[in-house]
Amino acid sequence: MEKLPNDWYALAALVFMLGMKHGFDADHLATIDGLTRYNVRRNPQLARFCGSLFSLGHGAVVVLIALTVSTLAGSWQVPQWMDTVGVWISISFLAALGCVNLAAVLRTRPGEVVQPVGIRSRxxxxxxxxxxxxxxxxxxxxxxxxxxxxxxAALFALTSQKFGGWEHALLLALLFMAGMLLTDGVNGLWISRLIRRADKAAQIASRVMGLVVAGASLLVASFGAAKFFSPTIDNWSDG
Structure with missing residues (x-):
């Protein structure tokens, strides 16, 4: 799990950025791509906002979880083993997503648009x-x-207890959702426009996106593993 800062404003800014990072998840990109492609001719207006709608539904669950954990925080503590399990689940998924998206870029023929790949989306x-x-x-x-x-979501809620009650957990969850909404909303609009185009620019843009998703996933997975095995890197990343 992430280690969050103790300053409220730094925490709020970090949670917003984590929301943006979460919206860039390959499963989000792949699912929004599929929803947009399905609606681009049937309902063009909806196609443009598939990313935003997906993110709002996703964020609603994050808010619900954060509020629930915040309410129960006084009588329940997160087991220590969940930290290690959470870290390795994230590293494994990111590494897998990075590899399959890199393979998708390499396998896509010249002249075709690369489609992002996600595990849950499949x-x-x-x-x-x-x-x-x-x-x-x-x-x-x-x-x-x-x-x-x-x-x-649970981590945001537990960290918010340092600053107050459920109101702070709600605000952090909303900031996370706002960051995710920004990324997914822009992605949905971009994909909708990209699908309508079949020119060279669209093909290049899709390859760049595929490489960025693969590179970012592998980089974050590698950094997470390095933090786990190296106390020096872990301390450096925590400031």
Missing amino acids: LFARLQNTHSPLLVAAVGALFAFSFDTMSQ
């Missing part, structure tokens, strides 16, 4: 075939029931 591929705004948000909510998302 498991729930059929859910991407929906043209209802509420169902798009529901897909986002479903994706929030993962160890990574739930552990982050």
